[in-house]
Amino acid sequence: MASPDAAQAAHFLKKPDPPREGPVNIAYLIQAHTAPAQLRRLVELLSHPNAGIFIHVDAKADAAPFDSLRALGVHFCTGADRVAVHWGDYSQLEASFSLMRAALAAPQRYDRLVLLSGMDLPLRSAEALQTFFAANPDREFINLVPIPSVEANKSEERLTARWFPPTLIGKIQRRLLRHGLLRAQRDYRPAFADLRPFGGSQWWALTRDCCETLLSEVAARPALVRFIRGISCADETLIQTLVGNSRFASKVARALTFTCWRPGAASPDVLGPKDVDALLAHPWHPEGSAYGDGPILFARKFDESTSEASVERLRPSGLPGPLGLV
Template identity: 70%
Template sequence: MKTAYLIAAHTAPDHVRRLVESLRHPDAAVFLHIDAKSDQTPFQSLTELGVRFCEGANRVKVYWGDYSQLDATFGLMRTALAAPERFDRLVLISGADLPVRSASHLARFFASHPQTEFINLVQIPSVKANKTEDRLTDRWFRPGLAGKIQRRLVRLGLLPKTRDYRPAFGDLKPFGGSSWWALTRACSEFVLAQIAARPALVSYIKGTACADETLIQTLVGNSRFAKHVARALTFTRWRPGASNPDVLGPDDMRALMQQPEHLDDSVYGQGPILFARKFDAATSAQAAKLLETAA
């Protein structure tokens, strides 16, 4: 089984190099999307490690909370699926991640779960998962002139602040989850086909916040692949009320390597942890060093 690791990054090339090195395996390849607002030059040396970059239309400017995050994801998916070799699984992680297991362990794990779709899913609304209905009803003003005009119209009362999502969703029940997943090739191909086949849904979702936490989740949750879903494999620590996850360090890495399991009381259920986020340039060197002893 061959695995394609899809990495979305925009900064910290030294950390991204550590991440890439930790994923190197004969049955794996790394595909990298660098935010088009960032200079790709500091990352170019990663080609020496076999990294393949999203280029042309598959490389986009990415803005937090915006549909452009999904544009980058789809660019990574298309690049990996178009590669000469056939990848059986696509794994989306961020450029601030590190695995908590060795590359050989990851390869064995995915080989032993050939049909499982690792993605967090919960039906919207879910207060416990912080996936409330306003994620779908409240307008998101996209970067650029059109977003500025819409924002102005809402302030003047000429455009409603909320919308009814049901016509765009049609027969689909809305699902939410987290951005990071590990999907089979068949499921990945299905997602891209559905994006092309459902323009009304895509158009609507572009006007919502954090579309990367709803669109793919909704498509998978309503598909034949839903019966094979297990919770996602990435650990992230959020403090109550925080707008960003904690930065992790070597002590966190040690703890995760010793007990790489999500807790039973998680809204998404129990399951293994293979990746953790987020690390930064100041914390990743020591954390990555610990992986060298991992089996």
């Protein structure tokens, strides 16, 4: 299929942002836990004079195989900012917040923060990504829908069903539940207070202003955070709810990452070179999906067995230029 035409671009940007004058500084925030060779390929494709790369390596993983990336100028979360991450757990958000704080505190002022997985690859050159974000300086690229949403598979049970972390406390809570000493369902409304709940997906590309506001809101709403710690897939709810109830909501556009989920699958498909070819030919989320249409700039997930051949399709000399959105 052909690449998006001018009509699609016009539909996406109904109210275009004024293009940013001068270069845009981008912080790529990467959550990784495995596959250091694949992560190196991702870092090399993202490297740019106006980009910073911040990496959080799961504290459960050995960091030594990733140390060679320091030579590429990346910044690693260390000490208390490096956490043990578990699927579906609030620790996913803790890792994201560690990366966010590191980028916002850096000597270089970053205008845009982009959260990626270490299993991602970009579908545009680093220069084209700079051009895209400079052309859309105020857009908040994040998937979100009000909960409940049948279309997006975001039921109210995501908020009411109790989630048990894979820790000693979680094991104790499970026993209490089995003995009838703990309720399986909870009322989320007191914790959310004035906030309408939203859900979405983990990966986003947000402005600096939005990220600074998010961290302030998280600090100012301890009751909400305590509640969110007890739900499944907190990384698909907390940030989405805060953005959806903020002044940034009017600037929200669909997230830029493509993921292939099969019905009933526990994890997304691993992508390969043929998938890259298809995405390069048509880098656009279709209309009619739960989160709306919009451009695809990144894809996940790849692994060390599929990324090497895929990257050959994505070398800077062969990557297409920026999408015609402005």
